[in-house]
Amino acid sequence: MNAPSRPGETDRFLTHLFSAQSARTGGVVRRKIGEVERKIGRARLELEVRRRGYHLIECGGQFVIVCSNADIRLVC
Numbered sequence: 001m002n003a004p005s006r007p008g009e010t011d012r013f014l015t016h017l018f019s020a021q022s023a024r025t026g027g028v029v030r031r032k033i034g035e036v037e038r039k040i041g042r043a044r045l046e047l048e049v050r051r052r053g054y055h056l057i058e059c060g061g062q063f064v065i066v067c068s069n070a071d072i073r074l075v076c
Helices: 009-018 033-039 042-052
Strands: 028-032 055-059 062-066
Touching (some): 009 028, 009 042, 028 033, 033 042, 033 062
Antiparallel strands (some): 055 062
16 A cells, blocks of 8 residues: 655654554554555555564554564464
8 A cells, every 4th residue: 555645644653653662662562454554554664664673463454563673483
């Protein structure tokens, strides 16, 4: 899906997402896939997650972002 047409919306969305307390402390944040696609686009989120060295998981209509660059072990 396309990025938003309003200037600054992408930056505001990302700032809000990654300034959440759980993101700042190495925790997990999640957003509905539809919201991400509507506001910034899937590719832009993936780019920002990769840039930060974090991990992005897609599950059940949600993007789950692990705000840590530590290795992940999927248990089940």
